[in-house]
Structure formats: C-alpha cells, structure tokens
Amino acid sequence: MDISIIIPSYNRLWSLPKAISSCYEPGLNIEIIVIDDGSTDGTWDWLAKQQNIVALRQDNMGKDWAVNKGFAVAKGKYIRFLDSDDWLLPGSSLALFTLAENHQLDIACAGYQLFNEQEQFIKEISWTVCDDFLAQQLGECDSSHYSAYLFKKEFIQAIPHRQEFGALDDRQFVIEAALNQPKTGFIQTPTLAHRVHQKQRLQNADGLQAYANHLARLNIYKRCFEQLRAKGLLTQRYKNAACNALWHLAHWVAKTHLADGQKIYNWVYELNPGFTPTENLSIARLYKHFGFTTAEKLLKIRRLF
Secondary structure (H helix, E strand, O other): OOEEEEEEEOOOOOOHHHHHHOOOOOOOOEEEEEEEEOOOOOHHHHHHOOOOOEEEEEOOOOHHHHHHHHHHHOOOOEEEEOOOOOEEOOOHHHHHHHHHHHHOOOEEEOOEEEEOOOOOEEEEEOOOOOOOHHHHHHHHOOOOOHHHOEEEHHHHOOOOOOHHHHHHHHHHHHHHHHHOOOOEEEOOOOOEEEEOOOOOOHHHOOHHHHHHHHHHHHHHHHHHHHHHHHOOOOOHHHHHHHHHHHHHHHHHHHOOOHHHHHHHHHHHHHHOOOOOOOOOHHHHHHHHHHOHHHHHHHHHHHHOO
C-alpha cells in the first residue's frame, strides 16, 4: 500500500462523499480509511454501502481518537490526513509521493487553495520556502495546512493526535513531528482544497470552547519550548518565531480573560524584548500608547457599540 488517507468525520454527510471521491488517484495503491465519530446524520449507513473503503465506527469521542483509530489499522507507507469537509486536489498524492520517494523524505509539503461553502475558489496559499521546518511551524512564516502534507508512516509512528490539545491536535502533531528533525521537501503545486464555512467545526468555537482552544495553543508553545530547552536547542530564532503567534494570541485571550492575555503579552517580550508586530498595527499602537490592559479595556468598550 502506497498511501493511507485517514478521514475522521462527524455529521458531515453533506461533504464526506466529495472528500472520499477526491482521494482516488491512478498510479497509486491508495487506502481510504473513514472513521465515523458517532454521527447522527446517517453517515454510518451511507458508509456501509460504499466499496473500497475501510470504514470504522466509534462513539462520539472526538477527532483525535478517530484519527488514532484509523492510524492503528493503516497499511500505507505514507499517510495523509484529510478533514471530511475538505478535499484533495487532483494528482496531489502522486506528486507528493513521487517527491517523497525520490528524495527519501519524512514529510513532503505543499500549499493549498481556499474555497467557500459553495465550493467557489477564493485564493491560493503557496508554499513558503523556509530553511528551518520547526521555525516555520512555530510561526516564522506561513506553514500551510497539514492535510496538504504527506507523512512517512514510520516517521510519525510514535506521534499520536493528542486529546489534551482539542481542536489544536493537528498543530501539536506537526510541531511534535518538527521537533524530531524530519527530512522535508516541497512542491509548489497546491495539494489541498480547504473549505471555509460556518457550519459546525472545532475551529469555529466561541465562548468557553474558544478559550479552551486558545489555552491549547499556548500549551503547545510551552511544551515545545520545554523540550527545546531540555535539549539545549531553544534558540532566539525559535523564540522570535513564536512571538508572531503569541502576540496575536494575547489579544484573542484578552477579549474574555484580560489577566491571562496580559501574561501572554508579557511572555512575548520576555522572549524577545525588541519584538515588533507586522500585523494589526492599529492595535499595536494602542498597546504602545496606553499599555496592554488599558488598550484592551478600550477595545472592549468599542466592541459594545
């Protein structure tokens, strides 16, 4: 088996058939593994009627459990992970597979395309060339989408999708892989169609779930830095890369938990005292003029009107 494509799904019968059909590709021996995470929309009944699919079922335990369940039975030399509301672009698996085989890569990377809910093209996010895969994943530059990647199964064998990181389990997964110093390569052709929509998905959470997602992101960085520090590899470059993400995270957290946002903001300038944001410059000016806490209070008042 060349590639196993793992697709967790929960109440996505509206998009799952397209995701599955996009996986078939001539010239490769592809295994499609779909894990129904306790859907109530008829997904399992539909899957039972499909051919050439490894269909698994579990109670509604979450994406990470579903992906790990699929990985446990995967027979492919390489793995692709695909959300059931996205789809793979034609020829993408063969292009990634050829690259990985020719250069003996642990991870083959590419950019992706954005589509709206009606499957209309929005824009393309090309792969950003970077000489340090971990710095890229920490936020030094755009790192694409992990479903646009191809992973050698042997390389990620001991890296599960971890439940404690919730909706950010894929982010933790890639950073954990990056910490293991993979041999990587890329193609400039996009390999994934990522659908932007407002239907139920973990990343669209609000309230307490959104706050939980923010804390998960923070913990990913803390965990990564602890590991780098223990190995004597926590360089200033990695600190600087993280600041790009943590500065924005401080603002998001402060919307509902001001004191926690202030702590993250303080950490940014402990990591890099000279950090200067390149986005959201109007907010950056407010921080500089009023200080973080006062600026966020003013922003909160403005959001009320």
